[in-house]
Amino acid sequence: MGLLSELIRWIGNRPQRLGVILIALIFIIFPFLVDIFWIRLVAEFAILALFALAYNLVLGQTGLFSFGHGGLFGLGAYLLAVPVIKGMISLPFAFVTSVLLTTLMSYGIGWFCLRLTGIYFSILTLAFSQLIWVAIWKFRGITGGDDGLIGLKVPALFASPRYQYFFILAVVTLSLVMIRIINNSPFGFTLKAIRENSRRAAFTGIHVKRYQLMAFTVSGFFTGLAGVLFAIFTRGAFVEFASVSKSFEPVFAAIVGGVNTFSGPVIGAGFMLALSHFIGRFTEYWPSVSGVILISVILFLPAGIVGTIASLARRVGGDREKVQGQGVKEQ
């Protein structure tokens, strides 16, 4: 009984904890109630959500517009798929080395791209991701070129979509908690200051470029992790994983969901996946629908779905604090 009252008090202190517990329960129970299609869809959503959250460390938190995260995502997937399919190393080992190597590459790419600022930074990230894409395309002997790599052998446990789902869910949840901690840490706070006013930040003694590079590298770590999970999920790797349209996915998810909120990219990722799956059934032109949605969000809900809801809730709650026409502060 003591435990239960303790739990009630814990939730009572912060009512939103109840929401978190409910969501967690739903994610844990639902795979036992639905068929494989839905289990796989939600697993894919979790990976995409991680990708979007990782990306938003750079866009929302630090204010850097990277257009090259598809390259890092593809890198993570191929650095796992290639050595495992070629029988060079085992999957668990490749899991670790792929994430580490992708992180290292992110550092290198970030180092080059952050020589420049603004739109030039974005173009450079795009160029690097295209380099990765072309390399995958051209080195057929290693990567399988446009045929991709198939037949990734996974441990017997993952043969069950349910177990695989729980594994992915566990990794994504852990990452989510880590990103949350980073966001609220002095480091995350410093990144926010850089986003708000990088020149002023420099005059408070912050080495702006170094922090931007750290943010890019941490983002690369989680992006690589998402790529690795995706390779396991699809049992292989395909050149599209590193394509421009892959780079576009987290941009869409983050902006539609709300770049200045923590959960925005997650909601945006779910929204995007729902679009591609359900509108994709009726028409092959679903990307044009997502284009219209993106334009509408940017024009009419610049704070994104979650950002807008949060600011409405705040207004209803009596706290009228807001800054002219801008998005919403991290909640």
Next chain:
Amino acid sequence: MSLDVQGLTKTFGGLVAVKDVTFVAKQGLVTSVIGPNGAGKTTLFNVITGYLRADAGKVVYQGEDLTHLPPYKIVRKGIGRSFQIVNIFPMLTVFENVQVALISRLGKSPNFISKAKNIGREEVVEILSTVGLSSQADSMAGTLSYGDQRIMEIAIALASRPSMLLLDEPTAGMGPQETLTTGELIKSLTKRHGLTILLVEHDMEVVFSVSDVIVVMHQGEVIAVGRPEEMRENEKVIKIYLGEME
């Protein structure tokens, strides 16, 4: 123990914005740089604080050559500054604006595990009460009045716990009452907190009431240095200001 500016020169293309400027800002005193528009005062500030590169000359602080250091290193040597144009973090609260600088000074910025929220709370509260912004601590900085934003700039600079503060027209755009308060704040920063202050200011009333030394610039050059009462009588200075009015 003072700021030594020696032969500092900065050119933009053919324009010499700061020309062979030499003066000393002594510790614990308020040194004001005055002069008509375009005299090179802000450029001088930007060169001293590392935002612009000097073409010639030296900036020495407490015996250390700072001339070509980047801004973040100069801040760490104890020189803070405020800006002529409001330069804050508009979407952070007033409290957070000051806290960013404090966390940076404490060397805690790279910490990515603990919670930022309460770090340095006491000191931030203290700084906000020094400048008189305590009641606005939780307001979004972008929503403050213009005058309060300017004062918050000083608060941000103070959080770096500088031994010297460069203030670039702190009262520009302020009403008479705010200007008065800011003047008092500047005085108390030197008297009570022992700060060395270098001030660029247009409001002559403020300049003459707070300054220990006045440096007069004209077209990039220093034309006179001295105590306020000397400058009031200085013919060259009078000429420049009268010339401007014509």
